[in-house]
Amino acid sequence: KAGVTQTPRYLIKTRGQQVTLSCSPISGHRSVSWYQQTPGQGLQFLFEYFSETQRNKGNFPGRFSGRQFSNSRSEMNVSTLELGDSALYLCASSSSGGDEKLFFGSGTQLSVL
C-alpha cells in the first residue's frame, strides 16, 4: 500500500510569489492535515480537510489556504510569500479523522529567498 505522497520534494521561491503544494493520501483515507515544521517552532497545525470540507484551522494568516478534492487529494497554497514561510510542509492522512494515528508524508521543503 503506497504511503502519503507529497510533491514537489523541494521548492525555491522568491518573496511575493505564490506556491502550491500537493498531497496524495493513502488510498481510502478521507482526512488530510497540513503542518508547518521549522527549527524554532516545531510542528504547527495549519488545517485539516475531511470529505472536501475544512474541519479545523490553525492560527495562520489568510495567505495560507487549502482544499481537498473528491478523490481526497489535497493542495495547499501560500500567497505573497515571506522569508518566514521557509519551512518543511508536512501532509498527514488518516482513515476517518477520529482518534487514529496520522500517517505523514516526507514533506515539501520550501525555501523563500
Added chain:
Amino acid sequence: EDQVTQSPEALRLQEGESSSLNCSYTVSGLRGLFWYRQDPGKGPEFLFTLYSAGEEKEKERLKATLTKKESFLHITAPKPEDSATYLCAVLTGGGNKLTFGTGTQLKVEL
C-alpha cells in the same frame, strides 16, 4: 490553549544505557496522546497512542506510559538505530488537530 513540553531537548546515550524521555501537557479534554519518531529528511513515523491515565504500550525497546499530566517514553538498552527525534503530540477538540511538543533529539553511540 493546549501546551506540550518535552524534555530534555537533546539526549546522548551509550548503546545499552536505558533512559526516559518526558512529555508534559496542559490541555482541556485530552482525546489521545501520540508518540512519533522522526528521522532527518523524513516525516514523523507513528509509534504509540495512549488514551487514558495508567495506560502503557510497548514496542521492541520502547515503552510509553501516561499519567494525567505527563507521558514518558522509556528506552531500554538502546541501539544506534534508535537515534532520531522523538515527538509527543496531544489530540483535543474535534477532528485531527494535533498539538506537538518540540521534540527530544536522541543520539545513541557505540
